[in-house]
Amino acid sequence: MKFISFRESEKEKLGVLSKDGSLAIELSSFRLDKDFVDMTDLIKNISEFDIKKVKSIILENSIEELITYPIEKIKLCPPIKKPIHDIVCVGVNYQEHLEETRESFDDNFIEPKKTVYFSKRVTEAIGPEDTIVSHADINDQLDYEVELAVIIGTKGVNIPKEKAEDYIFGYTIMNDISARALQQQHLQWYRGKSLDTFTSLGPVVVHKGEIPFPVELNVYSRVNGELRQNSNTKRFLTDIPSIIAEISNGMTLEPGDIIATGTPSGVGMGFNPPRYMKSGDVVECEIENIGILRNTIE
Known part of the structure; x- marks a missing residue:
């Protein structure tokens, strides 16, 4: 599973890549237990249950109802823009x-x-x-x-x-x-x-x-x-x-x-x-x- 930070319509969002890497899937559309501010917040707070849920959906390619963007239509950002320490x-x-x-x-x-x-x-x-x-x-x-x-x-x-x-x-x-x-x-x-x-x-x-x-x-x-x-x-x-x-x-x-x-x-x-x-x-x-x-x- 590949997590990404990306910009779409001038707004920075969290997401994951589709199985073939052609789509950016907005993480919020998975309806997880928590909304995450940025990648560091996700790393700190995402549950194992939610990781398994997202992975299962991606592997099964059951993404029809999720918010997706063609990878060429979005701007990938640094996954962690401001590290918490050096x-x-x-x-x-x-x-x-x-x-x-x-x-x-x-x-x-x-x-x-x-x-x-x-x-x-x-x-x-x-x-x-x-x-x-x-x-x-x-x-x-x-x-x-x-x-x-x-x-x-x-x-x-x-x-x-x-x-x-x-x-x-x-x-x-x-x-x-x-x-x-x-x-x-x-x-x-x-x-x-x-x-x-x-x-x-x-x-x-x-x-x-x-x-x-x-x-x-x-x-x-x-x-x-x-x-x-x-x-x-x-x-x-x-x-x-x-x-x-x-x-x-x-x-x-x-x-x-x-x-x-x-x-x-x-x-x-x-x-x-x-x-x-x-x-x-x-x-x-x-x-x-x-x-x-x-x-x-x-």
């Missing part, structure tokens, strides 16, 4: 990306002995087909990073690895847009990854029930149609249960929290010479069973 990010979580980062950052990169965590400020995320502002006045090294984003569904602290999936609501795609020049200047990643429009999310939130656990999904990125990144989440150095267990050890996770699990090799800075994005470029991030997240550089 996004928790995992750095260098694929071996090949760790190696290309070491080579690109030279003496400014020390190979970590444990999993790297950092935060990414998101005043407002962008979504599918939205524009990435390059901030060329302060950075001339604009890079892309396709990542699987895990969305927490249940509040928890000190979560055991074997129970990690119980605390997940679902998954989406994140493009962790990065200003490499700022990263180099400041010797840390926060500012270089937190400029306005530097977090793209979408196109959907896939409920965890649709993706087998442990998660093994193909991950790709393309710039102007050229394949740049190509890997699978089974190659994580630190897997999702370990990430959730470690992050929640002494730190409470809440419904709507987003954990970005890291990017594979093939980012712009990893080429020789580097191949950073420029105005007019189209970047696509794709993850198996979730979809394609496409943006254009201003």
